Amino acid sequence: MTDFECSHTWAEAQDAADPLRAFRDEFHIPPHDGRDALYFCGNSLGLQPKGVAAALQAELDDWSNLAVEAHFRGRSPWMHYHEYVRDTMAEVVGAMPHEVVAMNSLGVNLHLMMVSFYRPTAERPAILMEAGAFPTDRYALESQVRFHGFDPARDLIELHPDGPGGTLSMQAIEQAIAEHGHRVALILLPGIQYRTGQVFDLARIVSLGHAAGCAVGFDLAHAVGNLPLTLHDDGPDFAVWCTYKYLNAGPGAVAGAFVHERHARADVPRFAGWWGHDKTTRFQMGPTFVPTPGADGWQLSNPPIMALAPLRASLDVFHRAGMTALSSKSRRLTAYLDWLIRSRLDDVLDIVTPNDPAQRAAQLSIRVRAGRDAGRALFEHLERHGVIGDWREPDVIRLSPTPLYNRYADCFGAVEIIEAWRRSVTA
Known part of the structure; x- marks a missing residue:
């Protein structure tokens, strides 16, 4: 009733x-x-927060008045700008602040995370994913399998819907991990299935995947800002998301990534970039890459200020609500x-x-x-x-x-x- x-x-x-x-x-x-x-x-695209215009104008004014010195003397110095969204982003996804970073786009972040967490071997070459996944995921996962010299026809294992309306039961996921887990290097599933709107049990998937020796990651494009998340406690190895949907950061906005703190100081393979280097020695311009501990260590380039400003304005709304x-x-x-x-x-x-x-x-x-x-x-x-x-x-x-x-x-x-x-x- x-x-x-x-x-x-x-x-x-x-x-x-x-x-x-x-x-x-x-x-x-x-x-x-x-x-x-x-x-x-x-x-698909969140509405524009009214605070975005002022947030962008502040950065345009600093660019106009200070030019390069705005990196150090702006009202919000650009050198540290990605850090200004860190705490509120962590609140939204249920993570420790050092486990999250705003950077790139979802597709780029997914590839960067797979460089680190899809480490196939002859015995474990496979990725377990959903059938009918959003094309970004399907294309990225297939291309990674091929890049490593394996065959997607054999090594991309797709979970087909078995429930009403094209939904996927937890029982089907459990059965697939039990059957294929011994040869799966990575499980990559969404937090919410984009077509059906079905929410998945992330903690259960992580538990099953790790017990089978698999790395586990999530595409949270339709989950972030939409439902409470507890990424730190659930324990996936990584997650990626966009911010232009429920987070209202604007079309093509800068995306987000999560790397669990157990990997914060680990010697994890990655594609390296200058802004991922330890910030205490970054400007010594040395030839040896020393990653910043935490998710920041996966950054490639300096933060896109005009893309981060709308996200900052929107996350302020989430913090207050x-x-x-x-x-x-x-x-x-x-x-x-x-x-x-x-x-x-x-x-x-x-x-x-x-x-x-x-x-x-x-x-x-x-x-x-x-x-x-x-x-x-x-x-x-x-x-x-x-x-x-x-x-x-x-x-x-x-x-x-x-x-x-x-x-x-x-x-x-x-x-x-x-x-x-x-x-x-x-x-």
Whole structure:
């Protein structure tokens, strides 16, 4: 049983009582026909925090007024700029500050991490991954297998969905590790499956993988900023993520990486760069690479200031809101959208994302029962009426009520617009 109601009045009352309601005003909401659009696409690109413009302008002003001296005399000296996002990033992912670093893009960081943690041998050449993974992961993993002289047809082991709607059970993961673990060098799985929105049990996967002698890493693109994470305690060897989705750092924003502290001072193979060198001796310009302890030691180049400034502004919002409060609202907001769809649209829509709150976060993936063409028609109807979600082939519409800026009234309004589409196609 729930206390949910199908009414604008009820939804607006929930929004009025929401302790996080003021954070919506800290974001630019796209307009549609003179009102705010109903934006459910934080899973693809988060909205712009209003603080980003000032954050960028401050760095532009320092560049203009100080030029190279802004590295040392700026309001936020550029020499240390990546460190300004370290503590808040660690809060969001449940890590020690020295275990995280903001750098590069997700795909680049994934390759850098595999240089260190995919160390195949003739006896252990394989990578265990999900079938239907996001293309970045599939391409990167296949190319790494080939680079090391192995055959992806044999040594890229893919876990195929065995659950409702294309989901993957924990039992299937356990069985695959039991069967193949002896020849697996690396397990690489997502925190949240991008198409279905399914959340995986990271701690359990790490435990099983390490017990089988495998390195374990995660792509957390759809998990970071979306659900509480405990990377340090869960213990993966590494994780990578982007920051332009739920972390709202802007299109193509600088990404993040986690390296567990047990590797902080280890002699781990890596591709080295100047900015990864121990910062106490970096400017001695010596020929021998001495890595900075922790995740910073995987940096290649000096920090991209104009890319980090928006991330810094957004992480400040997360710090003030707190992941615990955001997660609490997210669970209830997503449950409300789920309940509305099941209560009012069960005859036309299926929800792919697991109904179990432990296996989902903000994202709901839906399919139109009438098939792909009808799904595309609904998606285009939503766009015309100011409901912004996204489409993933072959037939999934993703709607993600994000707790920092989405409201209960947004969920109710979106369902009303879907109901209008249903009436139009059945009239």
